[in-house]
Amino acid sequence: MSNLEDRPDEVTCVAEPAGGVEVMVPRDVPLGGPRAMRVRRTLPQRERSLIGAWCFVDHYGPDAVADSGGMSVAPHPHTGLQTVSWLFTGEIEHRDSAGHHAMVRPGEVNLMTAGRGISHSEVSTPSSETLHGAQLWVALPDADRDTAPTFAHHAPDPVGGDGWEARVFLGSLLGSTSPVATFTPLLGAELLLEPGAVLELEVDPSFEHGVLVDTGALSVAGVETGQHDLAYVPPGSERLELRAGDDSVRLLLLGGPPFGESIVMWWNFVGRSHEDVAAYRAEWQAQLSRDGEVVGDAQEMADGRFGIVPDDHLPPIPAPALPNARLKQRR
Template identity: 75%
Template sequence: MSNLEERPAEVTCEAETSPGVQLMTPRDVPLGGPRAMTVRRTLPQRERSLIGAWCFVDHYGPDDVADTGGMSVAPHPHTGLQTVSWLFTGEVEHRDSAGNHAMVRPGEVNLMTAGHGISHSEVSPPQTRTLHGAQLWVALPDGARDQAPGFAHHAPTPVTGAGWEARVFLGSLLGDTSPVATATPLLGAELLLDPGTTLTLDVDPGFEHGVLVDRGAVDVAGTRAAAHDLAYVPPGAASLTLTSYDEAVRVLLLGGPPFGESIVMWWNFVGRSNEEIVSFREQWQAQLTDAGLVDGRFGIPVGEDLPPIPAPPLPNARLKQRH
């Protein structure tokens, strides 16, 4: 998904520490015009920019497509990151400049690697009446961020227990391991808890974790997180306990070791310096011509007729990287 803010803020990301569970609430971001769907953005925030390599969390729906018009995100570029698409309801059609054409469906992860540069579009088909899901970005480490673009798909088999169900789409949890390769160790899983269920998870003590609450309210290691909250859990513990209250709960559990690299994230680009971001923007704009999108660093999405999205103006101040 593209960041369609007209004036996207510079995001400078560094390693951070926290003494305990930290609750983050979302801000609403409209994706386009007045009838466009709105997403709830919980990462990045002023107080925290990354959870492991996870650098962007948009959570949306359930949205009535008749009211919002659904998802219609025209071709746009990415560098230095991976997009992770996860749906609860509906479908989204994906096309990218690496030649991939796929449907995003509930319970199936689509991971697109931008690497050196890619462009893609995301459009909900006419048969989709309700859209509900999450769009996530992963920052690529310096040694992997210039790799060729790629795409992976996986439909995890549910893992079940007393009062709970899990789908592990990245990494390992509850005895299940996703085959999807990532450049840094990552965890991504959907967890469903019946009312009044306690689930204690064995986790890597070197990971920091984020619990994104889709519905219900859940106790995360002793802290209550309500629907749409993102609860951050710092590294150090070998287990993580989740407890639902008097209603069913659905969460996304994200995790990974602290990233350890500073990044500059602006619009749809992840880089390391002001000069890189300026160059990425210039190269994308050079592909936008009166005759349509021409080939270049970001390629042309296969079979896509929507006019591409121009990059917004850069801020007046120099984009800075902190170490």
Template identity: 60%
Template sequence: MSNAEAAPQETRCGASAPAGTGIEVLEAREVPLGGPRALQVRRTLPQRARSLIGAWCFADHYGPVEVPRSGGMDVPPHPHTGLQTVSWLFAGEVEHRDSLGTHAIVRPGEMNLMTGGLGIAHSEVSTPDTTVLHGVQLWVALPESDRDAPRAFEHHVPAPVRAGGAEIRVFLGSLAGSTSPVRTFTPLLGAQIDLDPHASATLAVDPAFEHGLLVDTGDLSLDGTALRPAELGYAPTGSDTLTLVNDSGAAARAILLGGPPFEEAIVMWWNFIGRSHDDIVRAREDWEAAADRFGAVEGYPGRRLPAPALPNAVIMPRRNPR
């Protein structure tokens, strides 16, 4: 998905804070994507309190949205650099086209992962049969050694596994005995967790990972800290278990993200990730010039998305609190 804000901010992101104790609760902010009938998303990463969780650098949570009323999703061809996009749906379908020639449908419970690297372009449109759209869009920052990696696209359908009172679908990394075959450039964890009513689950995790639990539905607690829908609970490194509890009489659902602290500083602006302001300027110029770096998306019935104007000044680095 594009970050289709009209005036995106440039963000310098640093490494995560040292290991500590306790769960940090991050609230989402509402962001409109697009024009007058914009798709409203709830963004929990990046924000002032925390820029990254592992290499996860961007998390948008949207829906459930009634497509006939809202117009659904229609994002024209747009670019990405220095990252991977992870698309995961709870309801609805999205048609994906990219400059690799990929034409795929994103469906609930099926992960589509696209590697931007040096440059890629893609479009995303909710399908005509979609009446409700609901899901998350996630970005992963590529490390310096691989930030110009070749374009790539992978599709994976994880099989559900049970752990305590939870059903888990692991789309990246390993959890509860399930391992995704999809390659990542840094160690990562990404999983959907559905918790039964009045149920709990204690999950063995890598103590070298920091974790974030993004609540979609229900009121959950993470290691004793209550989380409401659209909130993200951050757990620092150092723990080898995470305990999720659903005290309500309805099922609950969340996305668990994790990875070792990302030690590199990155600059994010619009749909680009670089290491400097100049990297962003160059990527924008290449996109506006229709450079071969990004390729062309075939089959989208409309024009590509123009890049917004750059800010007049470089925004100072923002780092996670110590």
């Protein structure tokens, strides 16, 4: 998914000291245009930029496609990150410049590694009447951020117990391990809890965790967390208690060790400096602009860092203007 804000914020992400459980509420962001579908963005925030290597969390739906127009995100670039797509309802078609063509379906994870540069598009299919899911980004460590673009797909088998069910799409939890490779240790899982259920998870004490509540409300390590909120749990505990309220709960559990590196994230790019981001932007624009016209089939684009998305008929998205101030990295 692209960040389609006209004036995207500079995000300087730094390692932050651990404290107690924090509950973060989302902000509403349109994905471009007056009828565009809207997403609830819970990460990054001013108070917290990363949870492990997770650096971006958009949560959307359930939205009737007839009202929202669905998802129609034209080709756009990424660098220095992985995108993780997870759906609850609907279907989205993915195409990228590395030649991958895949469907995003409920209960199946699609992970795209942008690495040194990739472009991709995401469009909901005509059969999708309702869209509901999450789009997540993972920052790549400095040693791996120029890796070649790749793509992975996995449909995890559910595991369950008394009052709960889980699908582990990244990392390991509840005896289930995902085969999908990541560049830092990560955890990603969907959990379903019946009303009143209590689930005590054994977790890695070196991980910090984020609990994104999709439906219902629950207590996370003793802290009440409402629907659509993201609860942050610092490292240090080997157990994490999730306690559902009077209604059933669906949530995403994210985790990883503190990232330990500062990143500059602007628009769809993750870099380490103003110069990184400015160079990525310039390369993308050079592949698109000819006398002010945006084109998608120029040979220069095919040969560039980001490439073209085969068989995609939507015009690529131009990058917004850089802010007047220099993008700063703070440590």
